[in-house]
Amino acid sequence: MNNEKSRSSNPIINALRKSNMTAIGAVLVVMILIASVTSPYFLDIYNLQSVIRDLAFVGMIGVAQSLLLLIGELDLSVGKIASLCGILSGMMMVYYHWNPWLALLVSLICGLIFGAINGLIITRLRLNSMVATIGMQGVYGGINLVLTKGKAITGIPEEIYFLGKGNVGPIPAPFIFCIAVLIIVLFIVKKTKTGRYIYAIGNSREAARILGINVDKIRVLIYSLVGLISALAGILYVARLGSSQSAIGENWPMNSIASSVIGGVALTGGIGNPAGALIGAAIISIIQNMIVLLGVNVYWQSAVSGFVVVIAISFGSISEILRERKARKVKVG
Amino acid sequence: MKVLEATGITKLFPGVVALDSVDISFEPGQIHAIIGENGAGKSTLIKCLTGVYVPEEGSVEINGQDALKNKELFDKIAYVPQEIDLFGYMSVAENLFIPYEKSGFKGMVNQKALEEAARPLLAKFQIPVEPDELVKDISVSSQQLLQIARATVHEDYEVLMLDEPTTSLTTKDTQILFDIVRQIKSQNKAVVFISHKLEEIFALSDVITVFRNGKKVAYSEIGQVDIPWVIRQMTGREVDQNQVFCSEKVTDEVLMEVNDLTGERFTDVSFQLKRGEILGFSGLVGAGRSELMQAILGYLPVYKGTVRIDGENWKLGDPTFSVKHGYIYLPEERKKQGILPVLSIRENISVAVLDRLASATGISRKKEDELAQNVIDTYDVKTPDAEKEIQFLSGGNQQKVIIGRAMTCEPKVLVFDEPTKGIDVGTKAEIYRLMKELAEQKGIGIILISSEMDEIRKCSNRIIALYDGRKVGEFPATADKEEILSAIIGVG
Known part of the structure; x- marks a missing residue:
């Protein structure tokens, strides 16, 4: 049993090892070093704030998505839920002159409901989460277009701007929300019954059912929570732009999955830590920032950033391949 | 003359000796029954004899050549597993001939030719289905017979291994199966028949080997023993x-x-x-x-x-x-x-x-x-x-x-x-x-x-x-x- 040796008596170190977090944290540190060496502008406070503001959104959605990955599922409609909730909040504030805070609260509840709908469809009709949410993103995106006819809603009340544009001290406000989401999610995952059930379901859905865990209830709960967090990201983005647009959240489904995987959350379920998704999001955001700072041709940016993300995702499996090779060598001699 | 001869086969799993230096051999034109309780080592033995597992000790010789060194020799053994492992959403003909070595141009599959080639086989095995039906739609009994037909499509096999082939067959289909197996025997192939059903073993086979706890405990010609003897050997009355x-x-x-x-x-x-x-x-x-x-x-x-x-x-x-x-x-x-x-x-x-x-x-x-x-x-x-x-x-x-x-x-x-x-x-x-x-x-x-x-x-x-x-x-x-x-x- 070679994993015996790697076990330390320190529970924190063990936890870090188990979730692969030290390695990915080290990658982040190295990326920051490279970025600050190669570009003098990287450490500039305005640049850093813009990077952190970007990563707050991907991070939030990534943390949510990691919950689904932990039970072996995923939600590709997160971006469309975000933009639809943003549009709904814009309509309530601008067209119907609701109190902005009430409008935001109602939009969040809408997100929760959309998530619950996803969950109910997937559990009751026994659908594959990927296929079902591809369909549902079409539905949410379509409603979006019906409501807006493709136009942005401008004239969002300025009193909510600081939620997206503002800073608390030097820290961009969305990042505060992102950290709050992470703390709540980590509390659920690490400290509550639901969290334990999430890992149990991700390990073996059959075993979880035989243990008497109400598997479908937990799944619907997670989809609802993911819907809620998507809505939060959506309305914060509205506040950041000062307008509601259907294009909000376009890249979020893929970036959130990539963040989680880079952060060591296994697509097969049961393995990983939502905090990893935030680190993954930071890595993706830094990559995208560097591409801009280094002046990569604008037409090449998407290809380069995609390629670097694929490399980043491979870190985990590459280390696994190396470990297997080593084990084989030891055995064969 | 022996077509397959295994000597001293020992297979270990963590904490268990699944097979304990087993000797067994099969002769052409003979139906060889293997029986034992669940966990007695029958399946492990079959997996060692078909090249799925490599035993820790012992040798497997096919036609006198070492099969553990030359894995291609295992192609001489047609194996029909206990569980049905056909492709449900492919047609009967496709299932029969997969991976299509002899169908038309390289890399192309000629559906019509496959279906025509399937007809005589379906007739031979008396499977009442059309070649273009999907396997998921035909009866379990037909699926079982189809599995055997598929295993014997390439006529260069020399040993046919049937792992509990009758568990999902009706009495009538069992008789069809037995007729086919006897035909195969008359073509001078060796048949290995694994079953829990003692009547069937006595109706069909020529010799019997009994396993218990990973060991071969008895071997006999079928005419010289009776059902109580087999049960005694199988269960073993250890004091x-x-x-x-x-x-x-x-x-x-x-x-x-x-x-x-x-x-x-x-x-x-x-x-x-x-x-x-x-x-x-x-x-x-x-x-x-x-x-x-x-x-x-x-x-x-x-x-x-x-x-x-x-x-x-x-x-x-x-x-x-x-x-x-x-x-x-x-x-x-x-x-x-x-x-x-x-x-x-x-x-x-x-x-x-x-x-x-x-x-x-x-x-x-x-x-x-x-x-x-x-x-x-x-x-x-x-x-x-x-x-x-x-x-x-x-x-x-x-x-x-x-x-x-x-x-x-x-x-x-x-x-x-x-x-x-x-x-x-x-x-x-x-x-x-x-x-x-x-x-x-x-x-x-x-x-x-x-x-x-x-x-x-x-x-x-x-x-x-x-x-x-x-x-x-x-x-x-x-x-x-x-x-x-x-x-x-x-x-x-």
Whole structure:
């Protein structure tokens, strides 16, 4: 049993090892070093704030998505839920002159409901989460277009701007929300019954059912929570732009999955830590920032950033391949 | 002349000697029956003889050449597995000829040519289907025959191995199969026939080899022996293994009462379980034992019938209810349905009783650690600490953790489904002792599902036999092995 040796008596170190977090944290540190060496502008406070503001959104959605990955599922409609909730909040504030805070609260509840709908469809009709949410993103995106006819809603009340544009001290406000989401999610995952059930379901859905865990209830709960967090990201983005647009959240489904995987959350379920998704999001955001700072041709940016993300995702499996090779060598001699 | 000759085959699995220096050989034009209880090593042997497993010791020679060195020789062996492994959403013809070596141009598949080529084969095997039908739509019987047709498509095979080919065949189809097998024999091929059904073995085969506990215990020409001899060889009456583990504190109180329960794989099953009793369920694989117990749990649907446990009318179809009210099922598929592999022993145990571990800030780690340590100590789990991932424990220790977890749920009825599958002999006795203690000291009722006749007779107070989803007999623990065996193979 070679994993015996790697076990330390320190529970924190063990936890870090188990979730692969030290390695990915080290990658982040190295990326920051490279970025600050190669570009003098990287450490500039305005640049850093813009990077952190970007990563707050991907991070939030990534943390949510990691919950689904932990039970072996995923939600590709997160971006469309975000933009639809943003549009709904814009309509309530601008067209119907609701109190902005009430409008935001109602939009969040809408997100929760959309998530619950996803969950109910997937559990009751026994659908594959990927296929079902591809369909549902079409539905949410379509409603979006019906409501807006493709136009942005401008004239969002300025009193909510600081939620997206503002800073608390030097820290961009969305990042505060992102950290709050992470703390709540980590509390659920690490400290509550639901969290334990999430890992149990991700390990073996059959075993979880035989243990008497109400598997479908937990799944619907997670989809609802993911819907809620998507809505939060959506309305914060509205506040950041000062307008509601259907294009909000376009890249979020893929970036959130990539963040989680880079952060060591296994697509097969049961393995990983939502905090990893935030680190993954930071890595993706830094990559995208560097591409801009280094002046990569604008037409090449998407290809380069995609390629670097694929490399980043491979870190985990590459280390696994190396470990297997080593084990084989030891055995064969 | 021998077409296949294996000598001194030894195959080890962690903690188990699956095959213990086995010698066996097959001759052309002969039907060779292999028989043994579940776990006797038949499947492992077949896997060694078809090149799936590489044995730790011994040699396999095909036509006098070493097959372990030249794997291509294994192509001479046509193997029909017990489970149907056809492609349901492909046509009959496609299934027959996959991977299409001889169909038209390289890399192209000519559908019409495939279908034409399939017709004579379907006629030969008397399979009443069209070549373009999807395999998922044809009867199980036809699928079984199709599997055999597929295995023999390439006529250069020299040994045909049939692993329990008749389990899903009707009597009529069995006769068709036998005719085909006799034809194949007359073409001077060697046939290996693995079956639990003694009548079939005596009707069809020329020689018989009996396995028990990974050893070849007997070989004979079929004409010189009879059914009782085979059963004697199969079960083996070892005097040294006479220790029994049945409960000595069976009460008269009926703890669980099942009436006319019918589901997909079982029909009109009724039985009673007394407090403090160990009730054995004997039957072949697929007799519906696991399905019955899983249906009571609520994991599988029940079509009709009622269950009462401890005076309570049982809510069917809700595993959460069942577990909460004291019906715990320990699955046979321990790796898939029992353990949560990448979680620690601690997490595997606590997940069942998180309500009890609550503290102001969520789950109390202190209570959780105590609980895990308590299970490790009580059930003698061999592990450095509770933080080890359960997947790295041996099968026996995983089983102990799962039993410990079940006991922390304070069960009234505890179902052990093949609790010693893949577990070595020493640990087996520990598990038996544990079951006995639980029944006697905790006053619960235990249901033991086992395919090992020795195990079920050693541990049970009463034995219920199921055959094809129906209860076919109820026996005292002292009943003859032959009597129970006849019931579960449908002879009685």
